[in-house]
Amino acid sequence: MSHRILLLGAPGAGKGTQSRKLAEEFGIEHVTTGDALRANKDMETEYGTPRSFMDAGELVPDPVVNEIVKAALEDADGFVLDGYPRNLSQAEYLSEITDLDAVVFLDVGEEELVNRLTGRRMDPETGDIYHVEFDWPEDEAIQERLVQRDDDEEDTVRERLRVYHENTEPVIEHFRERGDLVEVDGEATPADVFERIRDVVAN
Numbered sequence: 001m002s003h004r005i006l007l008l009g010a011p012g013a014g015k016g017t018q019s020r021k022l023a024e025e026f027g028i029e030h031v032t033t034g035d036a037l038r039a040n041k042d043m044e045t046e047y048g049t050p051r052s053f054m055d056a057g058e059l060v061p062d063p064v065v066n067e068i069v070k071a072a073l074e075d076a077d078g079f080v081l082d083g084y085p086r087n088l089s090q091a092e093y094l095s096e097i098t099d100l101d102a103v104v105f106l107d108v109g110e111e112e113l114v115n116r117l118t119g120r121r122m123d124p125e126t127g128d129i130y131h132v133e134f135d136w137p138e139d140e141a142i143q144e145r146l147v148q149r150d151d152d153e154e155d156t157v158r159e160r161l162r163v164y165h166e167n168t169e170p171v172i173e174h175f176r177e178r179g180d181l182v183e184v185d186g187e188a189t190p191a192d193v194f195e196r197i198r199d200v201v202a203n
């Protein structure tokens, strides 16, 4: 059975953490606009570079992001999509290019989101995600190379959350109204949250 999974949630809800586990568990592609854009932050487009939007916590223009997703989904036999769609126009575009088997919303409260994002650290070599308080690596060599994402400073985090409430909550409402949305409480350990999502996807 192919798995076409959409994982929705606020910045910091754990989409990246859980998507990586889902991709491994089901042998599917992890399609993430955030990572794709970070790998091409200084690419010139007719709208400017992705960096100019991302470092301010704003959305990168739809045509740039739609093209990334279309190319990635065309090549994928099963996927977990993370970070897209972020507004209703992206949701409409997605419905034109693929069908979905599961739409999961990871629900996490606002202050927990801010704590997770400001404490997040990334491994630039592997892409692995850590947290200064909740998930710190024991290996000193890994500890030393961890970096903070440019958009994880508190002011930018607050702006990202504002943009999420304004643009992306209507997308969640759209899937809820269609009866497609399965809500998962994201405030538990990563392992427990993973089990909850796996149950949804497997059934």
Ligand code: AP5
Pocket: 009, 010, 011, 012, 013, 014, 015, 016, 017, 018, 033, 034, 035, 037, 053, 054, 055, 057, 058, 059, 060, 061, 065, 082, 083, 084, 085, 086, 090, 116, 117, 119, 120, 121, 129, 130, 131, 132, 134, 135, 151, 160, 186, 187, 188, 189, 190, 191, 193
């Ligand atoms: P993107 O990279 O997609 O960021 P985001 O949606 O803001 O989500 P995050 O990656 O910040 O959080 P996450 O939910 O993946 O959480 P994580 O698992 O890391 O987008 C970045 C930017 O790119 C956007 O602002 C925009 O500019 C642009 N962009 C991207 N997509 C776009 C689109 N479609 N349209 C337009 N622009 C777009 O977890 C967070 C932290 O919490 C980690 O430290 C982790 O260790 C910890 N953690 C995770 N789970 C738990 C748990 N259960 N308990 C405790 N800690 C946990």
